[in-house]
Amino acid sequence: MPNQERTRIADFGRARIVDLGRQFARTEIARQLGYESEHIVLMFENGEIKHRLNKIPALATALGVDPSYLMTLGLGQFLPDKIQCTVTVDELG
Secondary structure (H helix, E strand, O other), rough: OOOOOHHHHHHHHHHHHHHHHHOOOHHHHHHHHHHOOOOOHHHHHHOOOOOOOHHHHHHHHHOOOHHHHHHHHHHHOOOOHHHOOOHHHHHOO
8 A cells, every 4th residue: 555645855846847837747757767657756746656766866857956955855755754854055044
């Protein structure tokens, strides 16, 4: 049974896809990550599966975001208690 727990990386990815708008389809993200179907991207967004850490650099490129920030969010899927104390300058605003 899938976990269905939304993570910060899932929420961030979903928001970024919305920001990119129609110019950027989930099918394109899936292709850049080496997947055949956009369904996997939807599963990531919905928290049904976790992002594989080795795919995070490609995901960062696809989304046009900082890979180190995205990796921090990605690690948070597996180590939420350890990663929640990691704050970027942007979050401190």
